[in-house]
Amino acid sequence: MKGLPNVGGTVGRIVATAQNGLEVIRMGGLDTGTEPTPYKVVETEKMYRLRRYFPDDPGDGYAHIILIPPMMVSANVYDVTQQNGAVSVLYRHKVIPWVVDFGSPDHEEGGMERTLTDHVVAISRVIDLVRSVVGRDVHLGGYSQGGMFAYQTAAYRRSEGLASVVTFGSPVDVLAALPLGLPAQLVVPGAEFVADNVFNRLWIPSWLARTGFQLADPVKTARSRIDFLRKLHDRDALLPREDQRRFIEQEGWVAWSGPAVAELLRQFVVHNRMMSGGFVIDGEVVSMTEITCPVLAFVGETDDIGQPLAVRGIVRAAPDADVYETAAPVGHFGLVVGSSAGRLTWPTVGEWIQWREGNGEQPAAVTPMSRVRNESGSGISWSNRLTYGVGQVAGAGTAVSKELLEAVSSLQRTTLAVATESVRTVPRLFRLGQIQPSTRVSLGKLMSENAKRTPHDELFLFEDRVLTHTQVNTRIDNVVAGLIECGIRPGVHVGLMMEPRPSALVTVAALSRLGAVAVLMSSSESLPEMLTMAETRVIVADPVHLDRAAAACDRVLVLGGGSGETRAIERADGEHIVDMEQIDPARVRLPVWYRPDPGLAGDLAFILFTETQGRINRWSITNHRFAMSAFGAAAAAGLSNRDTVYCLPPLHHASGLLTTLGATAAGRSRIALSTGFDPDRFSREVRRYGVTVVSYTWNMLADILDDPGFDPGQLGSVRLFMGSGLSAGQWTGLREKLPSARVLEFFATADGSAILANVDDTKIGSMGRPLPETNPVRIAAYDPATGRMEVDNDTGLVREAGPREIGMLVSHAGQRFEAAGLVLRDVFRPHDRWEVGGSLFRADADGDLWFMGSVQSVIHSAGGSMYPVPIQQALSMIPDVKLAAVYSVGEVGSQVAVAVVTLRQGVTSLTPTQIRVGLGELPAEQRPHLVWIADSIPLSEAFRLMTGKIAARGMPKPGSKIWYRDAEGRYRRYTASAAAAIDWTVPGSAGTAADGDAARA
Structure with missing residues (x-):
C-alpha cells in the first residue's frame, strides 16, 4: 500500500549487514576475489627477501625499478589493489618492479637489533644484485621512510648505478615541517631523550605502528570506519576499497626495531642531517650532496606526515642533482595506494622512467622543483585542505595551534633560548668556578668522561671515516701504552709535530692522560729555539714531519699514517727514530706508578709558542687555564652534541688546541678534520660532514672569500665561525655572504692570562669582553x-x-x-x-x-706613537684589499709606518681615494706614512702575517704602486723626487714634497 515502508527492503539490508559483518568478524574483511600479482623471491638474506614481479616475463627492453617500503609498512604496500597497485601499473608502462621485503622484524632472527645502517647497506647490496642481473643502471623508489632510505642509499653510493631516484611523501628537511605541524623546539628535545633512553631498550610492535598512523589523522580514520559500517549492507559498494581498507586497518603494518628508530630520531630528527649532511652509514660520513642522479619527488598537497615543505627540502639538500616534483591532491597514504595513485602517481612514475631511459617525453605532471622556498608553515594551504577534504578538522586544529604558537613566538623563543643556553652553559661555568689547584681536571679526563657518558656517539670525522668516543678512548689508551714503552713519564716535556688528523688529537689526549706535558710546535725555522725554551728532548711526529723533527731533535717517536709512512718505518732504528705503530699495546706492562688522568688544575699541561715582531715567546698552559679556555669557549659558542666543528687551525695554535679541541670536547661535539685546506675542499667537506661550526685562525678564510667559485649557498648548515685573528674585512665579508652565520672572535694574551670573546658579533673588529669565569x-x-x-x-x-x-x-x-x-x-x-x-x-x-x-709593535714616529692593528683593520675593509700588514722602518723616534697590501683576484691597483677613504676613520697622524701593493705577503703555518719577513725588505722603493701620506693625511704617488724631498725625522716633512711629483687624491 502507498505510504507504507518497504519492509522487505529493510529486512534485506539487515540480513546483508549481518552476513557481511559476520564475514568481517570471522575473516578480517570481505573476500574480494583478487589475487596478488605474481612474483618470485630471487634472493634471501638475513635482512631481506627480494621480490621480482612478473617473473615469467624476461623483460626484454623493459626498465627496472627497485621499490623500498618504510620500516613499519609491509612490502605489499606496492600491490594492495590488483588494478591500481604500483607493480601492475608500472608493468603496463614497460617497467619491471623489484620490491625489497624486510619482513616483520619481530619474526626475523636478529630483527629487533636492526639498525638504520643495516637497511641502507642492504638496499645498496640489492642495487648491485639487480644491476648484475639486468646489466644496466636501475631506478630506485621509496614511499615515506622508504624514500628516505632511497635518498640515503643514493648518497651512500654517490649515485653509482642509479638512473634516478623516485620518492613519495619522503621528508628531507624534517625540522622545517614536522608531522601534524608540531613545533621543532618541542619535538627535538623529546626525540633526543626517547632515542637515548627508550628505544635502546624497547621496540615498536605492529599494532602500535598502525595506531600511530591512524592517530595522525583521527578524524579521517573515524570517518572511514563510520562509512564502512553505514555501507556494510552494500557489498558491491565496499569491494572496490576493501583491499585498501584491510591493508590500512590490519595487514599493512610490521614492527620497528628499537635501534633503527633511535638512529632515525637521532640523525634525522634531532640533528636533521639529511639537510645539514654528516650522517653516518656503516662507519662512513655521508651527505645528500653526493646525490647527482635525477630525482622525482611526489608531494601530497594535504599530506600531514610527509609535509610539502619537508619533502621539498631535497632540492636544497642535493644541489648537484636535477630535482623534479609532482604534486598530487592527496594525503600521505593516497600517494601510493588507491584510485588517485593508480590514476596519477604510478602512471607518472612509468612515464618518468621511460623519459629518463630516452623512450619518451617529459611527463606533463613532472615539473622542476623550485629552489626558492616559497611555502609558509607546512606548505599545506587551506584551500587544499578544504578542496580535497582530507584531515579537515585535524588540519584546522594544527593550523590554529601554529597560529597560537606564532602569536607568542617572541616570548617563547626568548624563554626557550635562555633555558637552552642555561642548560648548556651554567653547568660548564659552575664547574669552572669550583676548580681549585688540587682539582683533577685535564683534557684526558674530559675525554674519558665523554666516553663513559656517550660511548657510541661520533667524535672524529676524517676522510669519510667515523670514530666514536669509545674507539677514540681505546686508541688513546693504546698510545699511552706506547709512550710508556718509549720511556715517557708524567711531567716529561714531549714535543708534538703532527698534521691536524685523528692521530694528532689522540696523541695530545694521550700525553694528558699520562700526565706528561705536550709541547705543541710548528715546523718553522725557530724549531731548535722552541725545543730549548721548552726543555724538550723528544718529539712525537707523524711521517710528514719526520725529517724536520729528526734534524732538530735526537729522539723522534713516529705515530700515525699518511704520506711518508713507509719511509718512516724504514728509517726507524729503535733509538733515534722509533716507529710507535709497531708497539703492541697488549704486550706493554704498565708500571705501578701509572694512574690515568692524574693531572691537577695547577699542573702544567701544554706549552705553546707565539711570535711577536720576530721574537718567540713561550706560553705555558696549566690544566686550569686549559679548562677555562675550553669550557668558556664551549659556553660562548653554545656547543652541544648537535654540532660538528670543522677544525682548520694547526694544533700548535691556540685556536687549534683550545678553541677547537678543548671547546669541542667540553661541548661533546663532533670534530671534522681536513686533509688539507683549499676553497674546493672546504666547501665539499663542509657539506659532506654537515659542519655547523667552522674553526679558523688568522687569514685562513681569505682564499675562500676571494675564490670566484665560492658559493655561500653550499654552507647553509654553518651557524658559526669561531677562532682568532680574523681581519675586519674578512669578518664583514662573512657577514655579507653568510648572513645566517655569526662570528665568534677570541683573543688570548701571549701568556694566556686573559681570554676575551666577541660573543654577540655586533661590533666587527672588537675583542669583546672576558669569558665568564675567566x-x-x-x-x-x-x-x-x-x-x-x-x-x-x-x-x-x-x-x-x-x-x-x-x-x-x-x-x-x-x-x-x-x-x-x-x-x-x-x-x-x-x-x-x-x-x-x-x-x-x-x-x-x-x-x-x-x-x-703589542708593546713591541708600537711604531715610534717623529709625529708620535702609532698603532698597527687599527691601520690593518681599516685597510682590510677596502673591498679590493685581500690582506694588509703594517711594519716599521728606521730608528725609534723617527720610524716610518709602512702598510703593505695584497689585492683580490682580478684587481690590479688601488686609487689614492680608496686608500684615503679606507683610512678615513683614523686621525691623520695615525695613518701609515707609506702604502704599497705587493704581490704576496708571507704567511705562517697558522696563516698569520709574517711581518718580520716583510720588514726585512726595508723601505720600499718608489714606484707606481706605492703612495705616501702628506701632512694633511692625503695620499700621493711615491716617486723618486718625492722620496728625496721627504725627511722622515721631521713631523709633517711629507707635506713639503713638490706637488708636481705626486698625483693628489
Missing part, C-alpha cells in the same frame, strides 16, 4: 714613549685608562699557581695582584675592548 681584566694607563704604566701622583697607584684611552691590558691573578708572566702587586688598590701580558687595548663607551697591538 680572569677579570682592566686597562692600565700606559705611556708608550717611556714604556711605563702611569701612576697617580696622589695615591701612588696605577691609573686606570679612561674610555677610548689606549693602555696596557692586565688580568687579575686570582689563582697564585696560575701566574706565568710578570705579576705586579698593589696596582689599582693595596694587596691586589695583576698579571701583565704586554698587549695594548682601548675600551669603548660600552666597555668592549679593542686590540691596538
Whole structure:
C-alpha cells in the first residue's frame, strides 16, 4: 500500500549487514576475489627477501625499478589493489618492479637489533644484485621512510648505478615541517631523550605502528570506519576499497626495531642531517650532496606526515642533482595506494622512467622543483585542505595551534633560548668556578668522561671515516701504552709535530692522560729555539714531519699514517727514530706508578709558542687555564652534541688546541678534520660532514672569500665561525655572504692570562669582553714613549685608562699557581695582584675592548706613537684589499709606518681615494706614512702575517704602486723626487714634497 515502508527492503539490508559483518568478524574483511600479482623471491638474506614481479616475463627492453617500503609498512604496500597497485601499473608502462621485503622484524632472527645502517647497506647490496642481473643502471623508489632510505642509499653510493631516484611523501628537511605541524623546539628535545633512553631498550610492535598512523589523522580514520559500517549492507559498494581498507586497518603494518628508530630520531630528527649532511652509514660520513642522479619527488598537497615543505627540502639538500616534483591532491597514504595513485602517481612514475631511459617525453605532471622556498608553515594551504577534504578538522586544529604558537613566538623563543643556553652553559661555568689547584681536571679526563657518558656517539670525522668516543678512548689508551714503552713519564716535556688528523688529537689526549706535558710546535725555522725554551728532548711526529723533527731533535717517536709512512718505518732504528705503530699495546706492562688522568688544575699541561715582531715567546698552559679556555669557549659558542666543528687551525695554535679541541670536547661535539685546506675542499667537506661550526685562525678564510667559485649557498648548515685573528674585512665579508652565520672572535694574551670573546658579533673588529669565569681584566694607563704604566701622583697607584684611552691590558691573578708572566702587586688598590701580558687595548663607551697591538709593535714616529692593528683593520675593509700588514722602518723616534697590501683576484691597483677613504676613520697622524701593493705577503703555518719577513725588505722603493701620506693625511704617488724631498725625522716633512711629483687624491 502507498505510504507504507518497504519492509522487505529493510529486512534485506539487515540480513546483508549481518552476513557481511559476520564475514568481517570471522575473516578480517570481505573476500574480494583478487589475487596478488605474481612474483618470485630471487634472493634471501638475513635482512631481506627480494621480490621480482612478473617473473615469467624476461623483460626484454623493459626498465627496472627497485621499490623500498618504510620500516613499519609491509612490502605489499606496492600491490594492495590488483588494478591500481604500483607493480601492475608500472608493468603496463614497460617497467619491471623489484620490491625489497624486510619482513616483520619481530619474526626475523636478529630483527629487533636492526639498525638504520643495516637497511641502507642492504638496499645498496640489492642495487648491485639487480644491476648484475639486468646489466644496466636501475631506478630506485621509496614511499615515506622508504624514500628516505632511497635518498640515503643514493648518497651512500654517490649515485653509482642509479638512473634516478623516485620518492613519495619522503621528508628531507624534517625540522622545517614536522608531522601534524608540531613545533621543532618541542619535538627535538623529546626525540633526543626517547632515542637515548627508550628505544635502546624497547621496540615498536605492529599494532602500535598502525595506531600511530591512524592517530595522525583521527578524524579521517573515524570517518572511514563510520562509512564502512553505514555501507556494510552494500557489498558491491565496499569491494572496490576493501583491499585498501584491510591493508590500512590490519595487514599493512610490521614492527620497528628499537635501534633503527633511535638512529632515525637521532640523525634525522634531532640533528636533521639529511639537510645539514654528516650522517653516518656503516662507519662512513655521508651527505645528500653526493646525490647527482635525477630525482622525482611526489608531494601530497594535504599530506600531514610527509609535509610539502619537508619533502621539498631535497632540492636544497642535493644541489648537484636535477630535482623534479609532482604534486598530487592527496594525503600521505593516497600517494601510493588507491584510485588517485593508480590514476596519477604510478602512471607518472612509468612515464618518468621511460623519459629518463630516452623512450619518451617529459611527463606533463613532472615539473622542476623550485629552489626558492616559497611555502609558509607546512606548505599545506587551506584551500587544499578544504578542496580535497582530507584531515579537515585535524588540519584546522594544527593550523590554529601554529597560529597560537606564532602569536607568542617572541616570548617563547626568548624563554626557550635562555633555558637552552642555561642548560648548556651554567653547568660548564659552575664547574669552572669550583676548580681549585688540587682539582683533577685535564683534557684526558674530559675525554674519558665523554666516553663513559656517550660511548657510541661520533667524535672524529676524517676522510669519510667515523670514530666514536669509545674507539677514540681505546686508541688513546693504546698510545699511552706506547709512550710508556718509549720511556715517557708524567711531567716529561714531549714535543708534538703532527698534521691536524685523528692521530694528532689522540696523541695530545694521550700525553694528558699520562700526565706528561705536550709541547705543541710548528715546523718553522725557530724549531731548535722552541725545543730549548721548552726543555724538550723528544718529539712525537707523524711521517710528514719526520725529517724536520729528526734534524732538530735526537729522539723522534713516529705515530700515525699518511704520506711518508713507509719511509718512516724504514728509517726507524729503535733509538733515534722509533716507529710507535709497531708497539703492541697488549704486550706493554704498565708500571705501578701509572694512574690515568692524574693531572691537577695547577699542573702544567701544554706549552705553546707565539711570535711577536720576530721574537718567540713561550706560553705555558696549566690544566686550569686549559679548562677555562675550553669550557668558556664551549659556553660562548653554545656547543652541544648537535654540532660538528670543522677544525682548520694547526694544533700548535691556540685556536687549534683550545678553541677547537678543548671547546669541542667540553661541548661533546663532533670534530671534522681536513686533509688539507683549499676553497674546493672546504666547501665539499663542509657539506659532506654537515659542519655547523667552522674553526679558523688568522687569514685562513681569505682564499675562500676571494675564490670566484665560492658559493655561500653550499654552507647553509654553518651557524658559526669561531677562532682568532680574523681581519675586519674578512669578518664583514662573512657577514655579507653568510648572513645566517655569526662570528665568534677570541683573543688570548701571549701568556694566556686573559681570554676575551666577541660573543654577540655586533661590533666587527672588537675583542669583546672576558669569558665568564675567566680572569677579570682592566686597562692600565700606559705611556708608550717611556714604556711605563702611569701612576697617580696622589695615591701612588696605577691609573686606570679612561674610555677610548689606549693602555696596557692586565688580568687579575686570582689563582697564585696560575701566574706565568710578570705579576705586579698593589696596582689599582693595596694587596691586589695583576698579571701583565704586554698587549695594548682601548675600551669603548660600552666597555668592549679593542686590540691596538703589542708593546713591541708600537711604531715610534717623529709625529708620535702609532698603532698597527687599527691601520690593518681599516685597510682590510677596502673591498679590493685581500690582506694588509703594517711594519716599521728606521730608528725609534723617527720610524716610518709602512702598510703593505695584497689585492683580490682580478684587481690590479688601488686609487689614492680608496686608500684615503679606507683610512678615513683614523686621525691623520695615525695613518701609515707609506702604502704599497705587493704581490704576496708571507704567511705562517697558522696563516698569520709574517711581518718580520716583510720588514726585512726595508723601505720600499718608489714606484707606481706605492703612495705616501702628506701632512694633511692625503695620499700621493711615491716617486723618486718625492722620496728625496721627504725627511722622515721631521713631523709633517711629507707635506713639503713638490706637488708636481705626486698625483693628489
